[in-house]
Amino acid sequence: MNQPPEHPLSTTPSHAAHNAAPYRSINFAEKFGLFQDQWRQKVLAQMNDYQFKLARLQGDFIWHEHAETDETFVVLEGQLRIDFQDGHVLVSAGEMYVVPKGVMHKPFAEQEVKLLLIEPCGTVNTGNAGGSRTVSSDEWI
């Protein structure tokens, strides 16, 4: 996959002038059609030093925290459960949740859930925990 330009999914006006269809929105369903693997988030877009990522999750993840950042989950399809040490939240399609930095959590989905994640560039999916479930935080789609 090519290295993304600074604003890979939008174009500058000067670029636009040379291209018949230069401005394209990002369609979530179309992008989900490009990958089937679960637990491997794909970067869709960047806003300043934050990234928008799509993910398919099913089953249990590992307990982890992000010491330096909040993390936002927007559910596009299905239902996500985020377990905390003393409870959980259910997040369904059309809903979002922000996990505060430093809070231990574990995502879970009984059936596959499709998510939009928003977090700073370089945020690692397993946070402080590391291990075999860690994937690249910069795989663009």
Next chain:
Amino acid sequence: MNQPPEHPLSTTPSHAAHNAAPYRSINFAEKFGLFQDQWRQKVLAQMNDYQFKLARLQGDFIWHEHAETDETFVVLEGQLRIDFQDGHVLVSAGEMYVVPKGVMHKPFAEQEVKLLLIEPCGTVNTGNAGGSRTVSSDEWI
């Protein structure tokens, strides 16, 4: 409206222990039911120093740019057109677009469109343009 706490829509585990239903997702449809006014975005949630805002737009906005930040539009219902000086992009429900910083743009919607906006705290809706269409950038819902 009360001043929002640091993480108004999530709770810390210590808080959670004293509350029967402490963890609540944010439901977009429920929040849209709380306001009908167009062009007055409402803050839903905060992630670090970024905010998630809901907005209802219809008709024409004004030309403006944000000199210091990109701005993200996620369309939840309807269709948004963002005009640029040399073209436009159509963003429909299930799609998003990131307007790069410093790019002049003008949102437009023929029918009411419902949006999720993501941008840094303090971002003013009219950017550099100011004027009568400017609204508070920190009205929580």
